[in-house]
Amino acid sequence: MTNSKDFFQNYSYKNFLIHHYHQVTSTNDLAKELLNNRQIFANEIILSDIQTIGKGRMNRQWQSPLGNLYFSLCVDLSMINSQFLSTLPLFCGIVLNKTISNLSAKKLNILNKWPNDLLIENKKIAGILVENTTINDNQKLAIIGIGVNINNNPNNTRFASGNLSEFDLKISNLQLLEKFLDEFDNFFKIWEKFGFKNLKKIWLEKAYQLHQKVTINLGKDNQQNLFTGIFNDIDEYGNIIIIKDQKNFTISVGDVS
Secondary structure, three states, rough: OHHHHHHEEEEEEOOEEEEEEEEEEOHHHHHHHHHHOOOOOOOOOEEEEEEOOOOOHHEEEEOOOOEEEEEEEEEOOOOOOOOHHHHHHHEEEEEEEEEHHOOOOOOEEEEEEEEOOEOOOOEEEEEEEEEEEEEOEEEEEEEEEEOOOOOOOOOOOOOOEEOOHOOOOOHHHHHHHHHHHHHHHHHHHHHHHHHOOOHHHHHHHEEEOOOEEEEEEEEOOOHHHHEEEEEEEEEEOOOOOEEEEEEEEEEEOOOOO
C-alpha cells in the first residue's frame, strides 16, 4: 500500500497525531490497514500530499493530485449512540463548511450538497467519505476521509468542480487540516451528546437546492436509479425528505445530482 520512502513525518496537534505521507493509494485504505494492525488508534490521522487511488462514495474515484488536502481521521465511536452514526457525514460537512467560511476574507456562499459534498458557486470543492470499522473485536471506529480542492480540481466530472484558490483562499494542506480539527473539537462534543438534532438547523441553513426540485441518484449511474421531487427537509438521522406527488419520501442512500 505504501512504503517508508513515502512517509514524511509525524505531527502532534492538540489531542491528535498526524501521520504525513508524500503519497499513498488511499488515506482511508491506509488508515483501515493500520487500525486493523493496531499501528494507529483513535484521534490519529493519515494525511497525504497525493493519492493514487483516491476514493469517493459509491466506489467513485476521487482525483488527488499534488496541491490539495487529503486526510483520514480515526474517531472512536464506542460511546456514541448508534442512531447518530448515519449523520456523521453531514456533521463533518458542517465542520468543514464552518472551517472554510472562517478562513475566507470575503463572504463565500458555501453550500452543503446532500449528503457529503461542499459547493461554492455551484462547484464542488470538497467531499467526505465515512467508513466504519471494528478493532479489538468490539471497539467501533469511524474513518472520516475528506478531500478538499485547494489549488486545483479535476475536469470532466459528473458535477462541476472548483478549488479554493479560485475564490482567493490561499492555504496549505496542513494549515487547513489544523483549522478543521479546531472546529471538529468544538462541534464533536455537541454531536456526541445530542446527536444531529441540535445541528440540523445549521446544516439546512446552507443546504443546496432546499425547497427546490432535485434529482437523487439512488446508487447507480443510470436513469432507472434516479428519483426526482422537491427537497423538503432532512430528518434527525440525516435522511433526505423529498416531496413527490404530494407525498413525503424518506431516502437514506444516494446523492443530490
